Amino acid sequence: MLLVSPGTTAGWRRVDDGFAEVLRELGLTVAIATTDFRIARHLRRTMAVTDLVEAAAMRRATTRALRRWEPRAIVYSSTQAPMLQPAARIRGAGVRFDALTTVNRPGWTNALTHALERRVLRLARVLLPSGLSADCRLPTADSGAAAVIALPLPIEPAPARARRPMAVCYAGNPEKKGLDTIAAAWNRLEPSLTLVVTGIDAAAGRRFLAEQRVAEPDGVEWAGVVAPGRFRELTASAELFVSASRFEDYGLAQLEALADGALLVTTRSEGPYEALPIAEQLDGRLVSNDLTKAIRAAQAMREAERENYRTRARELLKNHSREELKRRVKDQLLPILLPADC
Numbered sequence: 001m002l003l004v005s006p007g008t009t010a011g012w013r014r015v016d017d018g019f020a021e022v023l024r025e026l027g028l029t030v031a032i033a034t035t036d037f038r039i040a041r042h043l044r045r046t047m048a049v050t051d052l053v054e055a056a057a058m059r060r061a062t063t064r065a066l067r068r069w070e071p072r073a074i075v076y077s078s079t080q081a082p083m084l085q086p087a088a089r090i091r092g093a094g095v096r097f098d099a100l101t102t103v104n105r106p107g108w109t110n111a112l113t114h115a116l117e118r119r120v121l122r123l124a125r126v127l128l129p130s131g132l133s134a135d136c137r138l139p140t141a142d143s144g145a146a147a148v149i150a151l152p153l154p155i156e157p158a159p160a161r162a163r164r165p166m167a168v169c170y171a172g173n174p175e176k177k178g179l180d181t182i183a184a185a186w187n188r189l190e191p192s193l194t195l196v197v198t199g200i201d202a203a204a205g206r207r208f209l210a211e212q213r214v215a216e217p218d219g220v221e222w223a224g225v226v227a228p229g230r231f232r233e234l235t236a237s238a239e240l241f242v243s244a245s246r247f248e249d250y251g252l253a254q255l256e257a258l259a260d261g262a263l264l265v266t267t268r269s270e271g272p273y274e275a276l277p278i279a280e281q282l283d284g285r286l287v288s289n290d291l292t293k294a295i296r297a298a299q300a301m302r303e304a305e306r307e308n309y310r311t312r313a314r315e316l317l318k319n320h321s322r323e324e325l326k327r328r329v330k331d332q333l334l335p336i337l338l339p340a341d342c
Helices: 010-025 047-068 108-123 179-186 202-211 228-237 252-259 275-282 291-299 303-316 322-337
Strands: 002-004 031-033 074-076 094-097 126-129 164-170 194-198 221-224 238-243 263-266
Touching: 002 010, 002 047, 010 252, 010 322, 031 047, 047 108, 094 322, 126 322, 164 228, 179 194, 179 202, 179 291, 194 228, 202 221, 228 238, 228 252, 238 252, 238 291, 252 263, 252 275, 252 303, 263 275, 263 291, 275 303
Parallel strands: 002 031, 002 074, 074 094, 094 126, 164 194, 164 238, 194 221, 238 263
Antiparallel strands: none
């Protein structure tokens, strides 16, 4: 199996490495085609140009990989990765994605990207939207003749740690992740919790808040870009994970925080936000576009309520497990991609 992985973010690389590991556990030999985008990153401008430049880089990386290996099947880990691939490489392939470009890159400026994505959806053998259900990620009209199998991103809890009076947020893209919304909400609270901001360093975070005319909260800790293991240490130690994304493609960090026992306080972000319905089931008071009100509701919860929340969160996350991903790959995906081997 050849996995074509742009891997432009740490989370993306982690998910693709985990998917490759599951395939290997099922007895497949897996190669990964990727690139560091050293040339491509200098050509990035708008999202449309970025998508096309990265698609061109992934075509080159796939060509190099096919000179070395002769895979029985190819899986692309985004709809952008195969956009500029020859049709013969897309036919028979699987395509994984969180959200379609028509959803997270709307507008006429992305018309070419949308057209190339429709070609991918039309040619692929199997479409693999992330999550437990394909309904919110792939309208039926877009699926063409391809099979559709939803594949959850596996969530495993981090080792338990003692709770500290802190809240964690992720702001790798501060505009998209709503760092200004979180900071503004924090400035209206009594300082009972430390806010730990990950994914961005202090200088960049302060510059963004200044541009948005939002004061830096007192006592904020700028953790910067942290390794996955360190991020999970933080979520396993935090009382709260706070999210205010303007658009959420999936919500992997939020699901991981729930698995680690943090209370998820979140706005009702636009997009196919996998963690949102779980958060609403757990406690609707912690889900609100009035983020200050939601944080106060979380702070007011008694310890018994918090323990009940954590127990129910573990139950609701069972279908997001590695074993569920492995079962769907073995029982549903491999018989389509590699029918002779199943």
